[in-house]
Amino acid sequence: xxxxxxxxxxxxxxxxxxxxxxxxxxxxxxxxxxxxxxxxxxxxxxxxxxxxxxxxxxxxxxxxxxxxxxxxxxxxxxxxxxxxxxxxxxxxxxxxxxxxxxxxxxxxxxxxxxxxxxxxxxxxxxxxxxxxxx
Numbered sequence: 236x237x238x239x240x241x242x243x244x245x246x247x248x249x250x251x252x253x254x255x256x257x258x259x260x261x262x263x264x265x266x267x268x269x270x271x272x273x274x275x276x277x278x279x280x281x282x283x284x285x286x287x288x289x290x291x292x293x294x295x296x297x298x299x300x301x302x303x304x305x306x307x308x309x310x311x312x313x314x315x316x317x318x319x320x321x322x323x324x325x326x327x328x329x330x331x332x333x334x335x336x337x338x339x340x341x342x343x344x345x346x347x348x349x350x351x352x353x354x355x356x357x358x359x360x361x362x363x364x365x366x367x368x369x
Contacts, residue, residue: 246294248305254353255295259284262332273300305354312357318364321348
Protein backbone atom coordinates (compact mmCIF):
# COMPACT_ATOMS: atom_id res chain seq x y z
CA UNK A 236 0.00 0.00 0.00
CA UNK A 237 1.21 3.51 -0.78
CA UNK A 238 1.48 5.83 2.18
CA UNK A 239 -0.52 9.07 1.97
CA UNK A 240 2.66 10.86 3.07
CA UNK A 241 4.64 9.60 0.06
CA UNK A 242 6.47 12.35 -1.81
CA UNK A 243 4.98 13.27 -5.18
CA UNK A 244 7.00 14.70 -8.04
CA UNK A 245 5.30 16.23 -11.05
CA UNK A 246 7.62 16.07 -14.08
CA UNK A 247 7.16 17.98 -17.29
CA UNK A 248 9.28 19.01 -20.28
CA UNK A 249 10.51 22.56 -20.79
CA UNK A 250 11.68 24.34 -23.93
CA UNK A 251 13.72 26.78 -21.85
CA UNK A 252 14.80 25.55 -18.42
CA UNK A 253 16.29 28.89 -17.28
CA UNK A 254 13.03 30.72 -18.14
CA UNK A 255 10.87 28.11 -16.39
CA UNK A 256 13.18 28.09 -13.37
CA UNK A 257 13.01 31.88 -13.13
CA UNK A 258 9.19 31.77 -13.21
CA UNK A 259 8.91 29.24 -10.40
CA UNK A 260 11.75 30.56 -8.23
CA UNK A 261 11.68 34.34 -8.65
CA UNK A 262 7.95 34.46 -9.32
CA UNK A 263 6.46 31.79 -7.06
CA UNK A 264 9.27 31.46 -4.53
CA UNK A 265 10.14 27.79 -4.98
CA UNK A 266 13.71 26.73 -4.29
CA UNK A 267 16.07 24.78 -6.52
CA UNK A 268 16.36 21.43 -4.76
CA UNK A 269 18.48 19.70 -7.40
CA UNK A 270 20.01 20.47 -10.78
CA UNK A 271 21.52 17.90 -13.14
CA UNK A 272 23.19 18.46 -16.50
CA UNK A 273 22.99 15.72 -19.12
CA UNK A 274 26.19 13.72 -19.37
CA UNK A 275 25.24 11.63 -22.41
CA UNK A 276 22.91 11.86 -25.43
CA UNK A 277 20.31 9.62 -23.75
CA UNK A 278 19.99 11.96 -20.73
CA UNK A 279 18.45 15.39 -20.35
CA UNK A 280 19.05 18.41 -18.17
CA UNK A 281 16.74 18.76 -15.22
CA UNK A 282 15.93 21.04 -12.35
CA UNK A 283 13.84 20.02 -9.36
CA UNK A 284 11.95 22.85 -7.67
CA UNK A 285 9.94 23.02 -4.49
CA UNK A 286 10.12 23.72 -0.80
CA UNK A 287 12.30 21.36 1.24
CA UNK A 288 9.51 20.72 3.77
CA UNK A 289 6.83 20.02 1.13
CA UNK A 290 5.77 16.52 0.13
CA UNK A 291 5.65 17.50 -3.57
CA UNK A 292 8.19 18.79 -6.05
CA UNK A 293 8.18 20.02 -9.63
CA UNK A 294 10.75 18.44 -11.97
CA UNK A 295 11.44 20.26 -15.22
CA UNK A 296 13.39 18.44 -17.91
CA UNK A 297 14.94 20.02 -20.97
CA UNK A 298 18.13 20.74 -22.83
CA UNK A 299 19.37 19.70 -26.27
CA UNK A 300 18.59 16.00 -25.71
CA UNK A 301 14.91 16.54 -24.92
CA UNK A 302 12.90 14.35 -27.26
CA UNK A 303 9.40 15.47 -26.24
CA UNK A 304 8.42 19.12 -26.53
CA UNK A 305 5.99 20.63 -24.04
CA UNK A 306 2.41 20.30 -25.26
CA UNK A 307 0.27 21.87 -22.53
CA UNK A 308 -3.49 22.12 -22.78
CA UNK A 309 -5.74 24.53 -20.92
CA UNK A 310 -6.51 21.71 -18.48
CA UNK A 311 -2.88 20.98 -17.51
CA UNK A 312 -3.10 22.74 -14.16
CA UNK A 313 -1.05 22.89 -11.00
CA UNK A 314 -3.36 24.31 -8.34
CA UNK A 315 -2.12 25.83 -5.10
CA UNK A 316 -4.84 26.32 -2.50
CA UNK A 317 -3.86 29.44 -0.57
CA UNK A 318 -6.89 29.70 1.74
CA UNK A 319 -6.60 33.47 1.40
CA UNK A 320 -7.08 36.12 -1.27
CA UNK A 321 -4.45 36.01 -4.00
CA UNK A 322 -1.92 38.76 -3.35
CA UNK A 323 -1.63 41.15 -6.32
CA UNK A 324 2.11 41.50 -5.67
CA UNK A 325 2.54 37.73 -6.13
CA UNK A 326 0.72 37.90 -9.47
CA UNK A 327 2.96 40.83 -10.48
CA UNK A 328 6.09 38.86 -9.51
CA UNK A 329 4.94 35.89 -11.59
CA UNK A 330 4.31 38.16 -14.58
CA UNK A 331 7.70 39.87 -14.16
CA UNK A 332 9.29 36.41 -14.03
CA UNK A 333 7.88 35.47 -17.45
CA UNK A 334 4.31 34.41 -16.66
CA UNK A 335 1.14 35.59 -18.33
CA UNK A 336 -2.23 35.93 -16.61
CA UNK A 337 -4.96 34.04 -18.48
CA UNK A 338 -8.64 33.27 -18.07
CA UNK A 339 -9.32 29.70 -16.94
CA UNK A 340 -13.10 29.53 -16.96
CA UNK A 341 -15.86 30.60 -14.60
CA UNK A 342 -14.93 28.36 -11.66
CA UNK A 343 -11.20 29.10 -11.46
CA UNK A 344 -11.62 32.75 -12.42
CA UNK A 345 -14.08 33.09 -9.52
CA UNK A 346 -11.85 31.32 -7.00
CA UNK A 347 -8.38 32.42 -8.05
CA UNK A 348 -5.90 33.62 -10.60
CA UNK A 349 -4.37 31.57 -13.41
CA UNK A 350 -0.88 32.28 -14.73
CA UNK A 351 0.73 30.54 -17.71
CA UNK A 352 4.38 29.65 -17.21
CA UNK A 353 6.93 30.22 -20.03
CA UNK A 354 6.13 26.77 -21.50
CA UNK A 355 2.37 27.38 -21.50
CA UNK A 356 1.52 25.21 -18.49
CA UNK A 357 -0.93 26.78 -16.10
CA UNK A 358 -0.56 27.59 -12.42
CA UNK A 359 -3.77 28.35 -10.53
CA UNK A 360 -3.50 30.28 -7.29
CA UNK A 361 -6.79 29.49 -5.58
CA UNK A 362 -8.18 31.61 -2.78
CA UNK A 363 -10.03 28.56 -1.50
CA UNK A 364 -8.85 26.14 1.15
CA UNK A 365 -8.41 22.55 0.09
CA UNK A 366 -10.95 20.03 1.26
CA UNK A 367 -11.92 16.65 -0.10
CA UNK A 368 -15.19 18.17 -1.30
CA UNK A 369 -13.58 20.97 -3.36
